[in-house]
Amino acid sequence: MDRRELADFLRSRRERITPAEVGLPAGRRRRTPGLRREEVARLAFISPEYYSRLEQARGPRPSREVLAGLARALRLSDAERVHLHQLAGAPPTPPPGPPREVRPSILDLIERLPLSAAFVTAADYEVLAWNDLAAALMEDFSAVPRGERNLLRRAFLGSLYGVSDRAEFERSSTRQLRAVVARYPNDPEVRALVDDLHRGSERFRALWASHDVASSPTLRKTFHHPLVGPVTVNCDALDVADRDQRVVIYTAVPGSASEEALRLLSVVGTQQLGDAHV
Known part of the structure; x- marks a missing residue:
């Protein structure tokens, strides 16, 4: 698990998403671009404290369920999802069968x-x-x-x-x-x-x-x-x-x-x- 790279990656993905993109009100006072940490945590169904520790490079290894929640909350692409898993030291499991949905x-x-x-x-x-x-x-x-x-x-x-x-x-x-x-x-x-x-x-x-x-x-x-x-x-x-x-x-x-x-x-x-x- 590369805690520093994982923290930087999570922060960069969080800052690129606007509240409107995930159905949240923008509010008047936002000192940083993108979502707040607590908003990402809520969307990923994890505690704000745990997510903050991940962005501070001091959190424990996230489970696959947590990684799935973060990928969903941060709207990651397929390549970004794979990268997230690799940074967390938990390579994504292959699909159980051949994908059948055509882009x-x-x-x-x-x-x-x-x-x-x-x-x-x-x-x-x-x-x-x-x-x-x-x-x-x-x-x-x-x-x-x-x-x-x-x-x-x-x-x-x-x-x-x-x-x-x-x-x-x-x-x-x-x-x-x-x-x-x-x-x-x-x-x-x-x-x-x-x-x-x-x-x-x-x-x-x-x-x-x-x-x-x-x-x-x-x-x-x-x-x-x-x-x-x-x-x-x-x-x-x-x-x-x-x-x-x-x-x-x-x-x-x-x-x-x-x-x-x-x-x-x-x-x-x-x-x-x-x-x-x-």
Whole structure:
């Protein structure tokens, strides 16, 4: 525990927050910017005396419950929350399972990508968000239950077909899943996914038994679309590190027949696709 750095950090975060931001009256006499110590203590549900001792670098090590209260009261960002825990000598515990809430800025990003099929996956390959062109090229994910939006389930147990790299996807995703299990060993959804794949797929069992964890990215693939025919796209994936998520973007070579196919799909959407799948 670095008491001096913790004290300075708490003071700096307290001084940047105005009373109005947390629903408190400003009052007339405030000798320092931001909140008062007793106001932070009240918002964090701890005693003013204890909080004052923390800012004076003479308090005992705060518990995780106290740190959570301080992070909430001081409106800390994810990075600031991690820093607070580290200063207190209590690194934050990892989330029990893969985060599944997509940041609004990422949702806005995939909607703004021109002529690009883009979607967001959780660490365990659940499709969390997608734009209209991804739905038209791959499948209308909104039309299927959440449990069926997992690309691993589609590959090994369901209807992931019509794409050129299915075998390579099965290999690389199995390797990635083994790393996910190591990161989230107690998550029931991840465990249920692995169990279901073991029970339902001989190929998954063989790939899982290899214990491989390294994988190489797929840079290009071809979708055999029932409406517009073959669509060859470049594949790029952007990691959202703080959420353990991935933004996958499919684009076609400018001026190619595949770009024209994507342009047509962007107009047609999912209206005439029937039971089209990846």
